[in-house]
Amino acid sequence: QQQVKQSPQSLIVQKGGISIINCAYENTAFDYFPWYQQFPGKGPALLIAIRPDVSEKKEGRFTISFNKSAKQFSLHIMDSQPGDSATYFCAARGRGSTLGRLYFGRGTQLTVWP
Amino acid sequence: DTAVSQTPKYLVTQMGNDKSIKCEQNLGHDTMYWYKQDSKKFLKIMFSYNNKELIINETVPNRFSPKSPDKAHLNLHINSLELGDSAVYFCASSQDLVREQYFGPGTRLTVT
Numbered sequence: 001q002q003q004v005k006q007s008p009q010s011l012i013v014q015k016g017g018i019s020i021i022n023c024a025y026e027n028t029a030f031d032y033f034p035w036y037q038q039f040p041g042k043g044p045a046l047l048i049a050i051r052p053d054v055s056e057k058k059e060g061r062f063t064i065s066f067n068k069s070a071k072q073f074s075l076h077i078m079d080s081q082p083g084d085s086a087t088y089f090c091a092a093r094g095r096g097s098t099l100g101r102l103y104f105g106r107g108t109q110l111t112v113w114p
Numbered sequence: 115d116t117a118v119s120q121t122p123k124y125l126v127t128q129m130g131n132d133k134s135i136k137c138e139q140n141l142g143h144d145t146m147y148w149y150k151q152d153s154k155k156f157l158k159i160m161f162s163y164n165n166k167e168l169i170i171n172e173t174v175p176n177r178f179s180p181k182s183p184d185k186a187h188l189n190l191h192i193n194s195l196e197l198g199d200s201a202v203y204f205c206a207s208s209q210d211l212v213r214e215q216y217f218g219p220g221t222r223l224t225v226t
Contacts, residue, residue: 034214043118043204043217044157087155093212100145100170100211104157 006105137205
């Protein structure tokens with residue numbers, strides 16, 4: 001059972017455009033929602049994260065929007081650059097009996113054309 | 115001064131063999147993890163150790179056995195390797211179960 005659903009699977013954006021990746025979850029027993037960026041041949045690197053008591057978090061060109069009632073969150077990359085081309089994963093961290101477990105979406109392959 | 119390191123980077127072996135992957139972190143973290151990333155890039159947690167104690171053990175064949183000799187190291191031993199074990203295995207660490215997880219560079223295991 002896929003705990004976190006991510007879309008789109010792939011995304012092509014022109015340089016300077018806005019990249020938007022969406023995630024949705026069913027389980028309410030999540031308390032932390034990170035986004036990871038992965039380049040080919042590298043490990044996932046933490047990009048930005050949000051807690052469910054906050055509706056938006058911005059760090060530079062990256063913004064997470066969080067809708068607790070809809071159980072959805074999204075990553076917006078403003079002014080997308082070719083160097084942003086990578087695979088992006090959303091995740092949700094369990095609490096209680098699933099404390100510490102990160103459940104990942106299936107990833108979005110972002111390509112930014114110059 | 116790599117934070118989370120893994121060895122080897124690549125591992126090619128035949129079915130039926132036994133192999134180990136090693137992970138070390140120099141962040142002073144108490145918690146370490148093993149994740150498996152399949153050919154479609156799906157990441158799934160396998161194990162987690164907190165202060166050398168196994169605390170997360172997902173539905174993983176018992177051919178996989180993690181071992182933590184100390185808080186800075188977490189190794190993964192795999193017995194009787196199968197074709198389906200081919201994947202990239204990532205080690206990660208965090209200060210504790212509720213802090214950010216930092217991933218290593220991965221070990222690409224290919225079973226032929």
